[in-house]
Amino acid sequence: MTSLIISIIALCVSISNVTWQLARFVLEGPRLRVHLKVGALGRDNLVSIPVENVKNLDETFASLASRGFSQPVLVVEVVNQGRLGVQLLDFGVDVPKGLSLKVVEGVVTDTPMPYVLEPHQEATWAMPFEYVANFARACKETWPNETHPLKAYVHRAGGKKIRSAQGLPLTFTDV
Incomplete structure (x- = not known):
């Protein structure tokens, strides 16, 4: 009976040890969150709004333009x-069917790629919205009867692609 109790205690300790090692592995590595926003440049500043707060792109851009x-x-x-x-190796937008847009030239922000993102830091990149509009038109021509939300992504070293949770559902009257 004593050996059974010792075996059960040893099993519990080993399971808790493996669980703790797994939790440390997950928590100690980089954990990236990618956010998709729309915005505008002017007056040497960048202003942006999360896509989930945008109801109409035309109105949003017109409102921002009226403020410079x-x-x-x-x-x-x-x-x-x-x-x-x-x-981080590069960034862009893509659709679930695999078509993606990566801006090679014309990136608006000054942060160069590749870029090392340190713990508890954030970085921001922007691309002209006309590139996104042209990409959305290409998606519409490729899949005329479907709508696909655009999602932002970054590529990590090692090949992993991290996508934004939120997407930009472009209606083609907006672009």
């Missing part, structure tokens, strides 16, 4: 909530 922010942009914000830094 005249260049519409799509903003990708990345936050590292983990305990390790991570190298």
Whole structure:
């Protein structure tokens, strides 16, 4: 009976140890959150709004333009909530069917890629919204009877692609 009790205690300790090691592995690595926003540039500033708060793109851009922010942009914000830094290779937008847009030239913000995002830091990149509108038109021509939300992404070193949870459902009257 004593050996059974000792075996059960040893089993519980080993399970808790494995659980703790798994939790440390998950918590100590980089944990990225990608946020998709729309915004505009003007007066040497960038203003942005989360896509879930945008009801009409035309009205949003018109309102921003009336306040001096005249260049519409799509903003990708990345936050590292983990305990390790991570190298980001590129950013862009894509649709669930696999078509993606990566801006090679014409990136609005000054943060160069590749970029090392340290723990508990954030970085922001923006691209002219006209590129996104042209990409949305290409998606519409490729899949005329379907609508696909655009989602932001970043590529980590090692090949993993992290997407934003929120998407931008573009109606083609907006673009």
